[in-house]
Amino acid sequence: MKLKSYILSGFILLASMAAFAQYGSQKKADNLFNKFSFANAAEVYHELIDKNYNADYATRQLADSYAFMRNPDSAVVYYRKVVEQENIPIAYYYNYAQALRGVKDYKESRKWLRRYRKEGGRINDLNFSKDEDFINSIFNAKQQYFLADVNFNSKYADFGAYEHDGTIYFASSRDEGVSSKHIYGWNGEPFLDIYATGNRTDSIVDHKSRIKGDVNSVFHEGPITMTKDGKTMYFSRNDYNKNTLGNDQYGITNLKIYKASLIEGEWTNIEELSFNDHSYSNGHPALSHDETKLYFASDRPGGYGGSDIYYVDIKDNGSYGTPQNAGKIINTDKNERFPFVNSEGTLFFASDGHPGLGLLDIFGTVSDKNNQVISVLNLGVPVNSSKDDFSFFMSEDGLSGFFASNRNGGVGSDDIYAYDRIPQLIIEGTITDANTNAPVTNALVTLKDANGNKIADLISDEDGHYEINIDRDADYIVDTRKENYVDHTQNVTSKGIKNSVTRLTTNIRLEPVSIEDIPIEELYPIYFDFNKYNIREDGTVELNRIVNLMMNVYPSMVIKIESHTDSRGSEAYNDILSQERANATYEYLIKNGVDPSRITEYKGYGEQKLANDCDGTVNCTEDQHQLNRRTQFIVIKMK
DSSP states (O other): OHHHHHHHHHHHHHHHHHHHHHHHHHHHHHHHHHTTOHHHHHHHHHHHHHTTSSHHHHHHHHHHHHHHTTOHHHHHHHHHHHTTSTTOOTHHHHHHHHHHHHTTOHHHHHHHHHHHHHTTOOOOSOOOOSGGGHHHHHHTSSOOEEEEOOOOOOSSOEEEEEEETTEEEEEEOOOOOSSGGGEETTTTEEOOEEEEESOTTOOOOOGGGBOSBSSOOSSOEEEEEEOTTSOEEEEEEEOEETTEEOBOTTSOBOEEEEEEEEETTEEEEEEEOTTOOTTSOEEEEEEOTTSSEEEEEEOOTTOSSSBEEEEEEBOTTSOBOOOEEOOTTTOOSSBEEEEEEOTTOOEEEEESSSSOSSSSEEEEEEEOTTOOEEEEEEOOTTTOOSSOEEEEEEOTTSSEEEEEEOOTTOSSSSEEEEEEEOOOEEEEEEEEETTTOOBOTTOEEEEEETTSOEEEEEEOOTTSEEEEEEOSSOEEEEEEEOTTBOOEEEEEEOTTOOTTOOEEEOOEEEOBOOOOSOOGGGSOOEEOOTTOOSOOHHHHHHHHHHHHIIIIIOTTOEEEEEEOOOSOSOHHHHHHHHHHHHHHHHHHHHHTTOOGGGEEEEEEOTTTTOSSSOSSSSOOOHHHHHTTSEEEEEEEEOO
């Protein structure tokens, strides 16, 4: 029995490692998806589907990933599987219809659009007419962003919010100054300075909150970007020298990009970047996440429109390469400004040249697995409006950030808006012993849908903890099993849960079973002939003995039945054959007087649990194969 115990322990350990690896893969995929890294996310979702881990969810995410990568052919394949799922959000009928439009299957598209409307769906006001814009329709089928309060806006311009280590930096013209030289003639507001605050609910941000050092001047500064270590800042500033604005040949003052160093709490060592020029503007700097590239907006000659997005390489010695245009997929014949690059390398920017809702809209880029930009995606409402929307920022986890807008209802001319995205909902909990409150490790947790279909298996860790991502607005069943404990089943719902809730805690207390000192060997397996499930004569001898034990010797004993096959034949056939063997065994015991309630389960495992190495890779004798064609009896409890 020790050998069997070691094998069982090893199996549980491997299952535990596999379950945690798969859950880690799902978290990784969702994180990539949230940050617009759809190509990389798709690869991980494929792996999850191949391993049948939360496969329905992964299929929905994979379909969306292909849609956002402007690959309607693949999107249609997976949306077709999604719409066959039970109890799916009706938005996927709409998504399927839009993907079908992307492959010009208009007849089928109209069919699913009618299905969507019949189920109560409404068409979003953001409607793009071109077939190639079907991804925008899908992305905006359900709201992706939800606005949150920002209390530090002023009656003047506030924009360019950038968060680093819990501090929010932003540009503002709130300091009215003491003389007319501090008033910008273009809009009658004070010049912009860079401010800092601790959180978005801070309502008192005045001149004392301007960053310390030499960055702020008597003219415009902002917006900024910053290195991860917080020691170097890049920022926009008017072209000026010795408090005098520099003008080009037309009398226009341009922007330049500068950098500053943080020394003893103050920003100093101001340095103008080498690729600036008096004759055109460079502004709105944005660092790539690996800090090897600096993106910016410029109206330099040779671009596609009024202002384009450019980037320069930052070399190891701190010098800069030649500015490169970000390309015609990003840039249009109008204006692209305010770039931002998130932690997965996705570029966001404002444009009045791509199809949008009004003036400047905010867009995100979509890249293939080689990190080549293949399309842009309008972020939709409420981020975009009929007015100017710009200076987008996204947090490291992709679930919150800021943008600016001059839309109606604001406090000043430009205001900063915070947003949150709906985070993935996680069901988690701790499994404990009902008598001792000690954590139960290596318990098998099976997550099922409302119809009892298995979604995924989990294994509790050394602290008895388990967790997995689940859908919102759905019902689930959580089955928990552990040797020497009574099986536990619990219904869980994610319906009616606020979007701000990220974790649904379901703790589980397992009742230990009381087992008398009876050797497990007393219940011997019975064996079957090849390709047969009828009870053999030698099997009836053992079954009759088990009937006597259960009815006369141990009247409280509860068992479960596990039946198996050898490795010959297909897996699908062996699954059916083993279940027939389990059924035959169960029916024999019940027919001979055993109460059905004392048999908790009778299940076939096919060739999953071979008793030896006869898995088809080695030559085995008939006697060795015979050891695998068996039914085993597991004692669940005695008292």
